[in-house]
Amino acid sequence: MEHKSAPIGVFDSGYGGLTVLKELEKALPQYDYLYLGDNARAPYGTRSFDTVYEYTLQAVKWLFEQGCPLVILACNTASAKALRNIQQKDLPGMDPARRVLGVIRPTAEIAGNLTKTGNIGIFGTQGTVSSHSYILELQKFFPEVKVYQEACPMWVPLVENNEHDKPGADYFVKQNINKLLTQCPNLDTVFLACTHYPLLLDKINKYIPEGMRVFEQGSIVAESLVHYLERHSDMRSRLSKGSTRNFTTTDRAENFDKQATVFYGKSVSSRRIELL
Ligand code: DGL
Numbered sequence: 001m002e003h004k005s006a007p008i009g010v011f012d013s014g015y016g017g018l019t020v021l022k023e024l025e026k027a028l029p030q031y032d033y034l035y036l037g038d039n040a041r042a043p044y045g046t047r048s049f050d051t052v053y054e055y056t057l058q059a060v061k062w063l064f065e066q067g068c069p070l071v072i073l074a075c076n077t078a079s080a081k082a083l084r085n086i087q088q089k090d091l092p093g094m095d096p097a098r099r100v101l102g103v104i105r106p107t108a109e110i111a112g113n114l115t116k117t118g119n120i121g122i123f124g125t126q127g128t129v130s131s132h133s134y135i136l137e138l139q140k141f142f143p144e145v146k147v148y149q150e151a152c153p154m155w156v157p158l159v160e161n162n163e164h165d166k167p168g169a170d171y172f173v174k175q176n177i178n179k180l181l182t183q184c185p186n187l188d189t190v191f192l193a194c195t196h197y198p199l200l201l202d203k204i205n206k207y208i209p210e211g212m213r214v215f216e217q218g219s220i221v222a223e224s225l226v227h228y229l230e231r232h233s234d235m236r237s238r239l240s241k242g243s244t245r246n247f248t249t250t251d252r253a254e255n256f257d258k259q260a261t262v263f264y265g266k267s268v269s270s271r272r273i274e275l276l
Pocket residue numbers: 012013014016017042043044045046074075076077078125128156193194195196
């Protein structure tokens with residue numbers, strides 16, 4: 001099969017993946033990026049395995065149709081519930097030369113190096129936590145490390161409703177931190193395993209105990225992609241280098257453009273597409 005060079009596809013259930021895209025761009029500014037947010041059907045965090053898989057597969061197919069040789073699932077819930085199936089069941093039949101990568105493995109690969117106590121905390125959506133993906137992935141690389149998870153169902157709505165920097169957010173942030181610490185008081189390393197949570201970082205830092213470090217995933221995923229592309233010159237040569245950024249959403253473009261700035265830090269101009 002012959003391939004023209006094309007952008008890196010970046011997919012998220014909505015806006016959150018923009019926090020990852022921001023870091024990908026910093027690390028690899030030369031490439032073109034095509035962002036897709038399934039805003040019409042977000043949030044994914046509370047949806048079933050089958051539904052997240054179905055929606056994510058549709059998104060990947062659409063990004064492939066646009067030519068993307070590489071798609072990053074910049075969504076923890078999609079990475080947790082759909083990535084393995086897509087990589088193992090769907091990709092070989094669609095186009096085995098293309099790649100779909102997620103955000104969980106890059107985090108798991110380095111997480112164990114960051115803890116001194118051997119205890120790691122994960123904040124994520126209900127879907128990510130109940131998939132146990134972090135526990136399973138971390139076990140592969142650091143079998144001696146213990147992983148404690150806390151689902152934070154209120155954190156995404158707080159961010160989506162622009163309440164993340166308001167006093168009301170403190171209550172829920174404090175509550176989930178305390179619940180995680182109740183599971184294991186001796187945590188020194190915590191990951192924000194949801195694309196929305198970096199926006200709550202100021203509040204989180206306010207309530208975590210001294211000595212505990214909180215990590216966002218954007219820069220971890222970006223660094224991992226840098227290494228991946230160093231190792232895969234075939235993929236590198238298939239990525240177009242024009243430094244363009246294009247944004248698509250399954251909901252109203254005007255709404256996306258307004259809210260995207262909160263996550264991306266810059267203004268964007270998106271267009272609406274339909275996923276089938
Ligand atoms: N993007 C999702 C994640 O990283 C959070 C938002 C959602 O629930 O759709 O898990």
